[in-house]
Amino acid sequence: MTENPTPSSSPTHKVVVLTGASSGIGAATALRLAAEGHHVVLAARREDRLAELVAQIEAAGGSAEAHRVDVTVAADVRALLESVVATRGRVDVVVNNAGVMPLSRLDALRVDEWDLMIDVNVRGLLHGIAAALPHFQRQGSGHFVTVASVGAHAVSPTAAVYCGTKYAAWAITEGLRQELDPGIRVTTVSPGVVESELAGSITDPAAAELMRTYRRNTVPADTIAAAISYALAQPDGVDVTEIVVQPAAQR
Template structure:
């Protein structure tokens, strides 16, 4: 839900950006960086208390740049909810320029653990959530003759490791869908996939399988800050309209 406050115009170069999964980790960092850079950012997530706190923390830097951060409750597994999220941004500003499909979960486990409910959750959030975002924004981008999709995938979209079969499956699919979208879209609609390596976040907190959780302790020993990914997103958005940054992989230097 959003307030009825009118949104002030952004800076001359500011865009209207919708970010999913913005209550923590990469999504939070992306929303904060872009609002501080003069964009009007609609930050979507289920945990609205965290979104409200984020809006308060970024208020001063956003105001200085002509940007703003606007919390919106969002469940990406609900197609109607995602459509309403995108429509909220469009209605309150007159357009939508960027959709950043960032929401994701990572409850890793071996397949023989048979944690089917967790498999379903990953498919619903990581894959259906992405598709819901595309379905919501693509008609607006097409009508405008411009727009930018950004998918936050993972290095798991490039490799598979034990306990990561389903997670990587969703990320391989997200990468494939995003590149298919790029090939099908009008060239005026830009499409970018960002694949982060180990980043400080809450992703590992969703792991319930003891073996997978133990393996993550060593794997995540060398993590980079979420703002490193936010910087990559900002770079892709800041390119001239005729430059489409298709894919970026960002890892900690120690992650091989």
């Protein structure tokens, strides 16, 4: 499941925009979808990482481009979508993957970190929806994929705010699915513990120690990429509403 498939000449190739594409799930998804023959548009703040990823994709025969984007800035995300449509003629998929996870207990009062999670995990998602939706509606087709978390379904100590943002992401995405015409598909992918840099944003010592124990069992980021690929590959009229993927030991 973790081996990238061979590119094909299938007419189902799509133009896919990925936020948070510079590492972890975003980078793994970019590599997998490019290998499947899709054109991947990589969006993140770390331009050097994006350039390396584009070079890796192109060296393997894939098609990719990079854009420096801060998802907390609505104008950045809107300009990204407008640029893609202007140059590629369409956008087929938006994977709202950008996220941060600086965990801490509420009584640590790390308000700046709470605000950061709200800005990236919730506002960033809304900015992606607002930027892409007019294009999808004009096309009469499109696919939103939200990368949420098992934290959208269960709360644990030190993760109250993070889980709150992921509950919000789940609810926003489900509301979007219910509101849209069937031609526009909507999927939530909720990963458990994944090999990524996400835990590197934790500055609270107690939360960092808990996370070291929590992350003893992980799945590769490409496992989540494969779930996203599965949702995208379904025929028109099939809506994969949600996929939860986690280590068996995380039960």
